[in-house]
Amino acid sequence: MSPPALHKNRLFVGTFVHSKSLNQLDYLHDAAVAVDTSGKIVAIEPQCGDQGKAVEMMCSKLGWEAAEVQVRTCKEGQFFFPGFIDTHIHAPQYPNAGIFGSSTLLDWLNKYTFPMEASMAALPRARRVYGQVVRRTLSHGTTAAAYYATIDVAATNLLADLCLAAGQRAFVGRVCMDRLAPDYYVDEGGPDAVMARTRETIDHMRRIDPAGDIVAPILTPRFAPACTPETMAALGDLAKKDDLRVQTHISENVGEIALVRELFPDATDYTSVYDGFGLLTPPHRARPRPLIHQRGAKVAHCPCSNSALTSGECRVRWLLDRGIDVGLGTDVSGGYSPSVLEAARLACLVSRHMSMPYNAQGDSLRAPAAIPDAERERAKLSVEEVLHLATRGGATVLGLEHKVGGFQVGMEWDAQLIGLNMVNDDDNDSAETETEKNSGGGGVDALANAVSDDGNVDIFGWETWDERIAKWVYNGDDRNTKMVWVKGRLVHQRLPSSSSSS
Amino acid sequence: MSPPALHKNRLFVGTFVHSKSLNQLDYLHDAAVAVDTSGKIVAIEPQCGDQGKAVEMMCSKLGWEAAEVQVRTCKEGQFFFPGFIDTHIHAPQYPNAGIFGSSTLLDWLNKYTFPMEASMAALPRARRVYGQVVRRTLSHGTTAAAYYATIDVAATNLLADLCLAAGQRAFVGRVCMDRLAPDYYVDEGGPDAVMARTRETIDHMRRIDPAGDIVAPILTPRFAPACTPETMAALGDLAKKDDLRVQTHISENVGEIALVRELFPDATDYTSVYDGFGLLTPPHRARPRPLIHQRGAKVAHCPCSNSALTSGECRVRWLLDRGIDVGLGTDVSGGYSPSVLEAARLACLVSRHMSMPYNAQGDSLRAPAAIPDAERERAKLSVEEVLHLATRGGATVLGLEHKVGGFQVGMEWDAQLIGLNMVNDDDNDSAETETEKNSGGGGVDALANAVSDDGNVDIFGWETWDERIAKWVYNGDDRNTKMVWVKGRLVHQRLPSSSSSS
Structure with missing residues (x-):
């Protein structure tokens, strides 16, 4: 097929x-x-x-x-x-693009995101939403995307079908989340059931695109707080056994980091939680530690959600200086736009905001930073750089650098x-x-x-x-x-x- | 007419x-x-x-x-x-929208802005550029705009003609700049000549739209460093005598502020320079001092250029808390977009960047600020607020609050x-x-x-x-x-x- x-x-x-x-x-x-x-x-x-x-x-x-x-x-x-290559997009959240209220990450998940994701279990709705996501992203020039779907097997398979039919390269991941999830939207039945459902979607994608040229599976533990250690360990084993890609979230928010520290008191830091379960493979989102580099994991920078959710600003220059590969993600709907070009534009702007430690009056809400001007100047990303992130950078993050991006x-x-x-x-x-x-x-x-x-x-x-x-x-x-x-x-x-x- | x-x-x-x-x-x-x-x-x-x-x-x-x-x-x-009301836009800079290189305000003026503005003296070129600006801004829903033109009388009058023909409400200002300007683009002949040229454009606008319903003049000293004290004093007298609006720039950049301090050693601060010449009337751009409020002057917040030129971030909440009226400006081409809707979106995002004093790792380029969370949270502008700035806020800045905006x-x-x-x-x-x-x-x-x-x-x-x-x-x-x-x-x-x- x-x-x-x-x-x-x-x-x-x-x-x-x-x-x-x-x-x-x-x-x-x-x-x-x-x-x-x-x-x-x-x-x-x-x-x-x-x-x-x-x-x-x-x-x-x-x-x-x-x-x-x-x-x-x-x-x-x-x-x-x-x-363009979108290294991070949540297809089921697309109808919420632009809707944030005044919330930040964790309450935004509960108020807007989880209910919308849960509703995709109704296939006519999933078909309508996913069809529109694929059409829209293609119309913005997105030729490859790493999609988060939902916990639902049939809807995840439908997303893969739609990408294949439309001819968009896609890694499609069924979201695993078997704890700290709302009652109405949780991966039930324990780690074996979680893995069985995950395998169902992998099998489906291998059936419809045996070579994985256009559509391929990607393991998708939502983020550490939402997965039991057993599930993360099983996902890590499967990633190794089947040589599968893994995508997840990391360190997006101060509250989230505190939660991880509480849930995994023995881990040195957030990154090592994933590493301990064998999940530190390409690609990864948000703010990394050098361990990410050691393991060859990659980062999807999502400037639109950096700005809109007020979670924080990704230090792209810092990552690049350390040899860590960076691509761009729209992060719909933490990010408001399905356009990678908008993400590129915002990557320019976010890097400029990072370079402004205080305003001209010197009485900004931000304290003047003791950072030399030259280093702040270096934080700025140029047009050429963000276009690199949007193409070759993204290709590297998805492990496609020998196939696409130039x-x-x-x-x-x-x-x-x-x-x-x-x-x-x-x-x-x-x-x-x-x-x-x-x-x-x-x-x-x-x-x-x-x-x-x-x-x-x-x-x-x-x-x-x-x-x-x-x-x-x-x-x-x-x-x-x-x-x-x-x-x-x-x-x-x-x-x-x-x-x-x- | x-x-x-x-x-x-x-x-x-x-x-x-x-x-x-x-x-x-x-x-x-x-x-x-x-x-x-x-x-x-x-x-x-x-x-x-x-x-x-x-x-x-x-x-x-x-x-x-x-x-x-x-x-x-x-x-x-x-x-x-x-x-929408655009309280600050430079019509002649429109062809440079999106072009910044890696420059900041003062070198950007010399490299991109002044040469482009000077070239509008060729009327066929001015007609082509101004025609496109008016068409574009109308297509983005801008029903009223405060335009900076150039020093050229004929081209400034042409811009007024085009606005009137297209039916867009416009305040059109001939730019006054009789010192520290490049040789090829300077208001020559001394203050009397500067004022005579300014009056020519005022007379033209009063002739084509006697009631000033659609097109009206606005006095436009570029900014304090570019005007001789004599010219500023004459402009202040004319503003008072003819009850004319004044627009200018203020405190956009640390380098600029230092220059003003050097040029006007006796002034308490930048705002009082304008005030001393009777120029502190609506509207004003950028970062104000309470004196602006005392004089009833207003502020045009231009978030796109805040971000793109890396000059600084406008503290809109701080202004609003002090009862100072704020509107939105596209600031083309310091701002990259002629759309007030884009300015509204960026006003949301810039306010969010202001509210992020450090990132989730705590090791941002910005030092952690000693600002309470609640105050940082308040800095964020909501969708409702930025739409207010884009309509009623802008109307107030232009002195049209009883006519338009709702x-x-x-x-x-x-x-x-x-x-x-x-x-x-x-x-x-x-x-x-x-x-x-x-x-x-x-x-x-x-x-x-x-x-x-x-x-x-x-x-x-x-x-x-x-x-x-x-x-x-x-x-x-x-x-x-x-x-x-x-x-x-x-x-x-x-x-x-x-x-x-x-």
Whole structure:
């Protein structure tokens, strides 16, 4: 049931932008990337001119028949970019995106999160919500995601089915939580029952995608306080035996850390609780200890929930300085947005807030910190860096760094076509011409100017490529993601824009 | 040349949401608002049922002829909301939105801002940029804005023309800067010449809109370091003589404050510099001293630039506690977005960052602050509060609080129609049906699911109204602003959405 091979070899022509290193983007102009029917990149030609020349050059190099190749060429101002990778998203919480009240982590779980997650046991509801999550995240350019589902087996399997059908790479985890959970939403029957249910979802995913190319299971103990030691030990054994990935939460909140200390009085710290059960494997969320690095575990930084839930700010530079791999997560719905681009933008902003120990008056709520200016300055993440986290960083966190995250021969074509709004020279010519129309019910007396619906990134034409990318990161949205491919297959396409008038 | 009166009386029917107080929204359902041909709200009926009943009730109450009334009724999930007020935006900087490099305030001015502002002296360029700013801000629901233009008279007048033609309420200020400015962008000829140019723009605006209903001048000394004492004194005299509004910048940055101390060694502090020249009148930006309150000056909080330029975080609660009026500004392009909704969202987030003195590990870049938890908790702004700042707060800052910002009889109809995306029950039915089309060039093998282009706020139908509003604040964008009116006149309309497939 794996996705079928593509019908044709494909050639992409135009501008390609991807991360070369943490703080550098690579721009290929007039370039061509050839993708075979298995979805793999088989050739990249950096300077081959227009579409005609690109087809000729690639076909002669690869022995392809020109008539049999599907070609996609960028329009002016468009570029190909690697698909985004969401290293942490709770699919069942999607309907709560943006709803926080004034709560912080632990009461937010009880008030908003657990009731919504429990309700996914009704499959029509799960289908409606999960279907929308997958559509939305694809439309934002998310080609791979690490999903938390719920404790429910059938709904978790449904999420895997939907990801596979939509062609989105997904690690899907049934949530394990067999203590300190509300009565109406608890993994019942003891550790054996918990593990049996977990295995049911693993078996299902291996049945529908035996190679695990698109959909694969991931073990998902919710977080240490919500799992019995027996369950965590059994999950650790299974992770080792079946070479499975593990995802969980760690140190998001002062209250949570205190709770863990109480529940695991013998553990040195929070990280070592997971390590003691053999659960310290990629990927991991939030604030780590060096032990995470020793074990090769990775971190999903979720800046939107850092800001919204007021749990704390992740010290990304500190992690990177220690060689710990970091990706970005939307953390829906602790994070309010399903967009990895929004997470990238917020990663820039959160790092800037971290760098402000006191305000200009010196009488901030924050005490002036005794941190040298240069170190605070270093905390800031650049546009290039957050885009690295959103692509190659995320790929590394999910253990996919040899497959996706950049454009290289041997990697797979997980990509998005980005288009920005080109402001025409004559857009403004009609601005002073007022037209009052009497169109009955409601009436339209607006001006006749068209505002294109190519989104909010206005390109006047004089911007450098670096500036275009910065404008995209700061004002871009799903309207700029014109097409999305996973493993060579087109999985999302935005139809030509409608316009509006003002 | 003021906008002509409307042809017909208007009736708006459905749900109306506006600020009742700082932390409370008022919801009127099945309500009707009657707007006369002068654009004024003449009646509000809170519970009048459907469109037919509303028309009947209002016409009988007001003596209107039903056939002569234009009626606009909300669709399901839509609501009317007051127009947003942008209390601080630099129109000429718009093309730089999102471009910061790694700079902070003073070098950002020299590297990006001054060259762009200077280039507006070329009128075709100014027309192109200003036209786009006005279109964009209207499309985001900005019904009133306090614009900084440039030092150029003709371009400043052009901006006023464009606002008037588009029907956007605007205070337009020619920027005064006659010292410490770059050679290529300085107000030359001494204070008399500076004032003469300023008066030229004032005269122009009074000519094109004698009543100042839509477009009016505002005195705009850039900031204290950039104006000679003579110019500031002359501006202060003119403000008093002609009862003009003044806008400027204050205390955005530690370096700037040091510079002011050097330039004005006799002044007690930065605020008293402006006060000494008679310039402390509404509105003012950034971090104030109680003197601002004594003089009745107001503050434009610009959270996007707080975050992006890393200048500091505005203590909004501190200001509000002291009775100082606060509105929101986009501060394009120190702020990256022309959207007041984005500013409202960021105001929530910035206030949350202010409330985090150290992270969960206790080893943040910020030293732990000796501030009690309750006080830090109070720093957080709620959804209701930031919407108040975006409407009534902004109206007060601009001195328009009796005209706009809410729905009340006697106020003018400056409003937006907001529509959120209603997720259908059957949206997901086609999710497992794969359709591969071979459409030649590029090829489409996407799934046939429609993603509506009503934006990213997905409403499943079970949300409370408070939750809908929170979802709008956190994930809304210009796609949710379906229509915009100023003084009763429709100034922006979004055409029915196109869709996309995934």
